[in-house]
Amino acid sequence: MTTRRLFDLAYGRAGDKGDISNISVIARSPEAYQEIKAKLTAERVKAHLGGLVRGEVIRYELDNIEALNFVCHDALDGGGTRSLRIDSLGKSLAGALLYMPWDRQE
Amino acid sequence: MTYRIGSAQGFYGDDVTKALPMIEGGHVDVVCFEALSELTMAILQKDRLANPTRGYTWDIRVIAERILSAAFAHKIPLITNGGGLNPTAAAELVREIAAKKGLNGIRIAAITGDDLLPRLDEIKRAGETFSNLDTGEPLDKAANQAFLTANVYLGASPIVEALRGGADIIIAGRIADPCLYLGALIVHYDWAWDDWDRLAAGIVCGHLLECTGQVVGGNSLALIDEIDARDLPRLGYPIAEVEADGSFILTKTPNTPGVVSVESVKEQLLYEVHDPRRYLTPDVTANFTTLRLEPAGSSRVRVSGVTGGPRPEKLKVNLNRFEGYKRELIFTLGYPKAWQKVDQLQRMLEEAWAGLSIERVGYSFLGMDSLFDGLASLPEDPLEVIVRVVFTAADAETLKTAVRRAMANGLACPAGMSVSGLTVGAEPSPVVGLWSALVSREHIQPQVSLLEG
Numbered sequence: 001m002t003t004r005r006l007f008d009l010a011y012g013r014a015g016d017k018g019d020i021s022n023i024s025v026i027a028r029s030p031e032a033y034q035e036i037k038a039k040l041t042a043e044r045v046k047a048h049l050g051g052l053v054r055g056e057v058i059r060y061e062l063d064n065i066e067a068l069n070f071v072c073h074d075a076l077d078g079g080g081t082r083s084l085r086i087d088s089l090g091k092s093l094a095g096a097l098l099y100m101p102w103d104r105q106e
Numbered sequence: 107m108t109y110r111i112g113s114a115q116g117f118y119g120d121d122v123t124k125a126l127p128m129i130e131g132g133h134v135d136v137v138c139f140e141a142l143s144e145l146t147m148a149i150l151q152k153d154r155l156a157n158p159t160r161g162y163t164w165d166i167r168v169i170a171e172r173i174l175s176a177a178f179a180h181k182i183p184l185i186t187n188g189g190g191l192n193p194t195a196a197a198e199l200v201r202e203i204a205a206k207k208g209l210n211g212i213r214i215a216a217i218t219g220d221d222l223l224p225r226l227d228e229i230k231r232a233g234e235t236f237s238n239l240d241t242g243e244p245l246d247k248a249a250n251q252a253f254l255t256a257n258v259y260l261g262a263s264p265i266v267e268a269l270r271g272g273a274d275i276i277i278a279g280r281i282a283d284p285c286l287y288l289g290a291l292i293v294h295y296d297w298a299w300d301d302w303d304r305l306a307a308g309i310v311c312g313h314l315l316e317c318t319g320q321v322v323g324g325n326s327l328a329l330i331d332e333i334d335a336r337d338l339p340r341l342g343y344p345i346a347e348v349e350a351d352g353s354f355i356l357t358k359t360p361n362t363p364g365v366v367s368v369e370s371v372k373e374q375l376l377y378e379v380h381d382p383r384r385y386l387t388p389d390v391t392a393n394f395t396t397l398r399l400e401p402a403g404s405s406r407v408r409v410s411g412v413t414g415g416p417r418p419e420k421l422k423v424n425l426n427r428f429e430g431y432k433r434e435l436i437f438t439l440g441y442p443k444a445w446q447k448v449d450q451l452q453r454m455l456e457e458a459w460a461g462l463s464i465e466r467v468g469y470s471f472l473g474m475d476s477l478f479d480g481l482a483s484l485p486e487d488p489l490e491v492i493v494r495v496v497f498t499a500a501d502a503e504t505l506k507t508a509v510r511r512a513m514a515n516g517l518a519c520p521a522g523m524s525v526s527g528l529t530v531g532a533e534p535s536p537v538v539g540l541w542s543a544l545v546s547r548e549h550i551q552p553q554v555s556l557l558e559g
Contacts, residue, residue, distance in 0.1 A: 011327040011369070015378030018144065018540045019240065024376035026328070026369070050480040060382050062395050065372050071380045080145050081538045082429065084468030084496040085476070092477040094327065099481060 007098035009036055012067075014093040019079035021053070021090040023097050026067040033066035045070050048100045052093065070097070108347045109294045111287055112359070113315035114173075115139035115186070118146045118163045120318055122173065124343040125184075127359050129176045134345055135294070137177065138286045140316045141165060141188035147255040147280070148426040148538040150190040161192035162199075166277065170203040178209050178274055185265060185286050189277040191255065193218055196277045197557055204559040212559035215268035217278035219552035222256040222423060222545070229549045236423065236543040245425075245543065252428040254538065258545055259422045261388030263299075264552040265289025271556055280424075282387050284312025287346075295350050299389070306392035306414025307352025309385065313392075314356055314374050314409070318343045321356065321374040322364035322405075328373050329365050337363035353410035355402055366405040384415075386422075391415045420544040427541055430465065431534035432498040433505040435512060436472070436526040444491045447520035451493060454519065458511040459497075462504055468496045502534040 009032040012024040025040065027033035042059040049057075055074030062069065076090050077083035087093075112134035114125035118141050128134045141163045154161030166188050177184050189196040197216035204212045222229065226245075230236070236245035236256075257280035266289050268276045278286075288308035291297065297304045314321055322341045323333040342362020348354040356371055358364045375394060379385060382394040393413045402408040439447040452469065470476040472492040474484055499505050513530060 011373070013325065013327065013373045013377055015376075017378055017380070018542060020380070022376065022379060024373065024379075026372045026376075048481075052479050052481075060380075062376075062382050064395055064397060065375065065399060067372060067376060069376050069379060069382055078539065080540055081432070081536070084432070084466060084498070086470065086472070086494060087477050091325075096478050096481055098327075099478070 004102045005098065006036070006040070006100040006102050009102065010098065012094040012098060014090050016076055016079065016089045019074055019076050021072045021075040021093050023070045023072065023094050024067055025070065025097065026065070030066060036068060037061060040068060042070065045097060049096060052096060108349060109291065110134045111290060111311070111315065111346045111348065112137040113140070113287070113318055113344050115141055115165060115188070116316060116318035116320065117141065117143055118149070118165065118188070120165070122165050122168050124318070124359070125173050126176060127342065127362060128345060129173070129180055129182050131360060132180070133360060134182060136183050136185065136290045138290070138315070139165070139169065139184065139186035139188055140283045140286055141186060142190060142280060144424055144540055145426070145538060147191060147257055147424070151254045151426070154191050159192070159195050162190045162196035163188035166196045166199065167203070170200045174200070174204060174275060175207050175209060178212055183269060183273065183290070184275045185290060186276065187278045187281045187283075187286060189216065189279050191221060191279060193277045193279050194555070200275060200277065201557050201559050209559055212275070213271070213273045214557040214559060215271065215273035215276045216555050216557070217260070217264040217268060217276065217281065217552060218555075219264070219550065220257045220260050220280040222258055223253065226253075226256055229545065232549060234545055234549065236425070236545065239542040239544065245541070248541075250427060250429060253541070254426045254428055256423060256425040258550055259388055259424070260550070260552050261285045261417075262289035262292055264554050266292050267554045268556070269293040271554065273556060283316040284309045284387060285389055287312030287315055288389060291348060300416075302390055302414035302416060303412065304352040305390035307354070307412040309387050309390055309392045309414070310375070310394065310397065310409065310412045311346045311348060311354050313385075314371060315344050315346055317374060317377060320377065321370055322358045322366055323370065326370050326373055328369035329367065332365050334363070352412060353408065355406050355408050357406045364405070366407055368399045368401055368407055371399055371407045371409070386418050388417060388421055390417050420546055421550060423543045423545050425541040425543065427539045429537045429539040430498055430500045431502045431505055432496060432537050433509060433532070433534045434494060434496045434529055435509065436529045437493045437495065438490065438524045438526070439493060439520060440490045440522055441488070444488050447523065448491055448493055450520040451523065454515055455495065455512060458515060459508050462499070462508055464497050464499050464504065464508060466498045470494050498537060505534040
């Protein structure tokens with residue numbers, strides 16, 4: 001059996017401002033939204049992203065578009081050209097979050 | 107009557123000619139070009155230091171040479187913040203090109219007042235600390251004072267003034283991205299400066315438009331199966347059809363490739379957004395949590411119900427600071443014992459660089475952990491490992507020495523090691539760090555100057 005991942009319930013996009021990355025998690029259905037709203041906590045997101053996000057993660061809810069927005073501080077290795085990462089703006093960070101295994105608690 | 111805004115630029119280097127089918131097809135009443143990212147100002151400062159008549163985005167030239175005649179003939183105003191650090195020089199350039207094209211009577215507006223670099227001391231004396239928004243550190247206390255740029259985010263008011271003055275093309279510096287679009291709406295519908303809901307609707311409209319390709323199928327996970335990749339260079343750029351109450355239809359240039367769907371609008375709505383109840387702009391605080399999105403036909407999405415509240419008391423300032431140089435080398439290592447060779451490479455470089463004042467060194471394994479860090483599990487005995495080494499120093503010479511010393515081990519290296527020749531030949535690249543702060547509005551007075559062609 002293949003592992004169900006957050007990507008199966010949602011899609012999203014990462015954006016950068018300074019050293020902050022925001023990652024949207026947009027539910028694929030109303031049921032999926034209820035599930036991620038109940039279970040995808042800021043703590044779980046921070047634990048999953050590990051060393052990619054060194055600072056605080058804040059979660060915002062948008063019931064109107066069935067989406068969550070995670071604002072991740074200290075997430076871009078200093079941001080902009082300071083970063084030593086090859087993806088210095090964190091374009092791939094939405095994918096990193098969507099890779100989260102969904103059915104087992106991490 | 108519906109007012110139609112086209113968006114033909116989302117960054118320095120975007121394909122601004124996407125404005126042409128909008129204008130020539132009669133699909134828009136105004137076109138905006140958003141050219142400035144946080145880092146763009148530092149790039150433009152490099153240009154301005156080399157030549158005081160530069161410091162604007164080169165796209166301005168393309169707009170003047172390829173788009174201005176059509177826009178002027180159709181009476182479609184063009185609005186851009188691509189004037190960057192030198193809107194006045196950019197306006198002069200546009201006037202020269204307009205004269206060559208015989209665009210008599212054209213009105214070119216230059217908006218200035220955002221560049222605070224020459225005024226930092228004066229404003230500090232008036233009591234502003236420009237404390238770092240992330241760390242709280244006052245600007246004066248920073249050990250590194252090598253600030254390259256300091257620009258305050260201006261709102262829509264100078265755009266409004268320029269349009270009311272009859273400008274055919276408006277060239278600004280650091281106007282906040284969505285306020286370029288908001289300015290045109292305020293003029294067309296005569297919205298009041300405290301009509302928070304409508305102003306916020308204009309901001310949401312601008313925010314959805316300002317990244318051009320990103321709302322019509324580009325950088326879209328939602329549309330990954332719908333967009334034909336061959337269409338990516340040809341995507342038709344977005345257009346908003348806005349009503350007097352601030353509601354609008356988001357769509358794209360007719361008869362061009364691309365898709366606008368509720369899903370792709372959601373992706374762009376949250377792009378670079380923090381608290382969705384308080385999206386701060388110079389003119390209004392927008393709330394994204396009351397709006398509604400509905401499909402309204404093929405590649406048409408209706409956006410309504412945006413609400414807003416009073417504008418923030420202070421304005422945001424971004425400063426860019428020179429913080430040294432960085433350099434990368436990419437090494438290839440293969441079977442057998444690839445991990446042992448990676449370890450040897452690291453030890454070899456540590457020895458070779460002993461005594462050099464290298465500040466930071468980062469190793470990553472391309473294709474294994476370079477994007478996802480600890481999420482990746484590394485293979486036990488890989489066939490190949492591509493090692494990216496990034497290192498920084500205060501001066502470029504140290505990095506050049508480091509590369510020379512690493513390359514001197516060309517034959518005295520781990521077995522079968524190679525290095526990407528393109529990375530060996532590259533030059534050290536400046537590291538620019540961002541310092542964000544706030545400033546009181548009383549110190550900021552945007553100026554609009556009109557040139558007649």
